[in-house]
Amino acid sequence: MNRLSLNQATTRSWSVAEAVDGCARAGITGIGLWREHVAAQGLAESAKLVRDAGLTVTSLCRGGFFTASDPAERAKALADNEKAIAEAATLGTDVLVLVSGGLPAGQSDVDGARQRVVDALGSLAPVAAEHGVRLAIEPLHPMYCSDRCVVSTLDQAVDIASEFPAEQVGVVVDTYHVWWDPGVYRAIERAGRRIASFQVADWVTPLPEGVLLGRAMIGDGCVELRRLREAVDHAGYRGPIEVEIFNQELWDSPGGEVLELMVARYREHVL
Incomplete structure (x- = not known):
C-alpha cells in the first residue's frame, strides 16, 4: 500500500490543499500533482502543503507538446517545459510527465512531428539533469495521435528515450494507453530501468462521447491491471503506482468516497 499514489486528475475538482488533506485522511502517502492546480494554489504553498503533510509528490503532470512546426511556437513550448522542470524540482519530485503533442493543424507529417519531439x-534533457528531474515520455493510445500525442506505443517511447541517458529521460507505463498492445510485455521488459512512472486506470466500452473521459475506475473494465503491475515489477520498477482517471462521474462524486473506492479497488485488482 505504500506505493499507492493519487494522481490529482482522479479528483479533479479538488485543489492541492483538498487533495493533500484527502490523501492524509485516507492514508495515501503519494500524490501526483497537475501544474494548473499547483498554479492556482501557488507553487511555494503547494510544496509546503505536501511537505507538512508528509506526502511524496510522485510526479508532476505535465510537460510536452513539442510538435509545432512554427519556430516561435516551439521556442515557447521549450520555455514552458523549462519552467515545468523547475516546478517539479521545487515540489520535490524527480518525474515530469510528458505528453508529446499531436500533429500541427492542417499537417500530416507524423514522422516530422516525432522528430521534433x-x-x-x-534541448531539455540537460536542463532536467541540472534540476535532478527525469523527463518521462508517456505514450498515448493511437486514437490520440492526431491531436495529442504522436508517440503511440511503449516501444516508440523507449526508442526515443534510448537516445538519452536513462537518468535523464524515461517512460511512463499507463495501463489505459498500453493494455491493448500485443507487444506491451516485451516493451516493458525492454524499458527496464527507464520506467519512471506506472499509472493505472481501466478501459470500458462503449467509450463515452469525448474519449478523453473514457477512463474507468480500476476494476470496472477489461485491463489486466495486476498482470501489468507484475510486469513492471519484474522489469525492475519499484516506484509509486499512481491512479489517474479522467471520468466525469468520479469528478461529480465526493472526493472522499472516490478515494475510499480507489483504495479498495487497488487492493483487489492491482496488488
Whole structure:
C-alpha cells in the first residue's frame, strides 16, 4: 500500500490543499500533482502543503507538446517545459510527465512531428539533469495521435528515450494507453530501468462521447491491471503506482468516497 499514489486528475475538482488533506485522511502517502492546480494554489504553498503533510509528490503532470512546426511556437513550448522542470524540482519530485503533442493543424507529417519531439528532448534533457528531474515520455493510445500525442506505443517511447541517458529521460507505463498492445510485455521488459512512472486506470466500452473521459475506475473494465503491475515489477520498477482517471462521474462524486473506492479497488485488482 505504500506505493499507492493519487494522481490529482482522479479528483479533479479538488485543489492541492483538498487533495493533500484527502490523501492524509485516507492514508495515501503519494500524490501526483497537475501544474494548473499547483498554479492556482501557488507553487511555494503547494510544496509546503505536501511537505507538512508528509506526502511524496510522485510526479508532476505535465510537460510536452513539442510538435509545432512554427519556430516561435516551439521556442515557447521549450520555455514552458523549462519552467515545468523547475516546478517539479521545487515540489520535490524527480518525474515530469510528458505528453508529446499531436500533429500541427492542417499537417500530416507524423514522422516530422516525432522528430521534433526528439529535438526538444535534446534541448531539455540537460536542463532536467541540472534540476535532478527525469523527463518521462508517456505514450498515448493511437486514437490520440492526431491531436495529442504522436508517440503511440511503449516501444516508440523507449526508442526515443534510448537516445538519452536513462537518468535523464524515461517512460511512463499507463495501463489505459498500453493494455491493448500485443507487444506491451516485451516493451516493458525492454524499458527496464527507464520506467519512471506506472499509472493505472481501466478501459470500458462503449467509450463515452469525448474519449478523453473514457477512463474507468480500476476494476470496472477489461485491463489486466495486476498482470501489468507484475510486469513492471519484474522489469525492475519499484516506484509509486499512481491512479489517474479522467471520468466525469468520479469528478461529480465526493472526493472522499472516490478515494475510499480507489483504495479498495487497488487492493483487489492491482496488488
